[in-house]
Amino acid sequence: MSATADTLAPDPDEEPTPRERLAAVLEQRLDVPMAVLAVVWAALVAYELVAPGAVRPALATTGNVIWGVFVAEFLLKLVVSGHPLRFLRRHWPSLLFLVLPVLRVLRIARALRVVRVLPAARVVGSSYRAVGTARGLLTGRLQFLAVMTGIVTFGGGQLLYVIERDREGALTSLGDALYWAANLAIASNVIYTPVTLAGRLLSLVLSTYALVVFASLAGSLGAFFVESRQERAAVEDEKGET
Numbered sequence: 001m002s003a004t005a006d007t008l009a010p011d012p013d014e015e016p017t018p019r020e021r022l023a024a025v026l027e028q029r030l031d032v033p034m035a036v037l038a039v040v041w042a043a044l045v046a047y048e049l050v051a052p053g054a055v056r057p058a059l060a061t062t063g064n065v066i067w068g069v070f071v072a073e074f075l076l077k078l079v080v081s082g083h084p085l086r087f088l089r090r091h092w093p094s095l096l097f098l099v100l101p102v103l104r105v106l107r108i109a110r111a112l113r114v115v116r117v118l119p120a121a122r123v124v125g126s127s128y129r130a131v132g133t134a135r136g137l138l139t140g141r142l143q144f145l146a147v148m149t150g151i152v153t154f155g156g157g158q159l160l161y162v163i164e165r166d167r168e169g170a171l172t173s174l175g176d177a178l179y180w181a182a183n184l185a186i187a188s189n190v191i192y193t194p195v196t197l198a199g200r201l202l203s204l205v206l207s208t209y210a211l212v213v214f215a216s217l218a219g220s221l222g223a224f225f226v227e228s229r230q231e232r233a234a235v236e237d238e239k240g241e242t
Helices: 018-050 056-081 084-090 092-105 108-114 117-137 141-164 174-187 197-241
Strands: none
Touching: 018 056, 018 117, 018 141, 018 174, 056 084, 056 092, 084 092, 092 117, 117 141, 141 174, 141 197, 174 197
């Protein structure tokens, strides 16, 4: 599903109302198209970082259209949910990332660009949306971890590129930044030390993520072997009884 996964789920302590059941059906219908749109948006955000100046206006327009679709989806779910306050309380990050693009038309937008906050927020927003999509559509734990690692790598590389672009001693291309992020997020392998404090903090986050994923995989494998052993023991017991 999208980044607003489980946004319309009824309260587990209450009997679902007809409106909540209708909301659940709506969310299921929106799963696939919103997933495709989330992937397209993430790709556009990445390409806009390195695109020639001549095509950036078209990319920005396309991105704004996609953003408008996400806003419409969010408002539709807000209305259909029947519990607006609960909806907003559970999913305030989605609202935050939808509001950030509005800063482009405000005076504060110029200052935000100077400190690279707005471009970084767009990268984080597209990554958050993609993670939400994966969480809703993928039921397998290992599948979700694999897709999320790809999203984290892609978003982490973009973030480093945005944060350290044009800084002395920094990586000079988005490809190099993505390679750095892949090494950190997958193997916790440090091949480059960022030159900014924000970049170093990002490096710590990606290294921590790699450790968490490794622990999750180890736990999943351990559980698999334990279950296999229990199944074999149960089969042997049944054979012994017969």
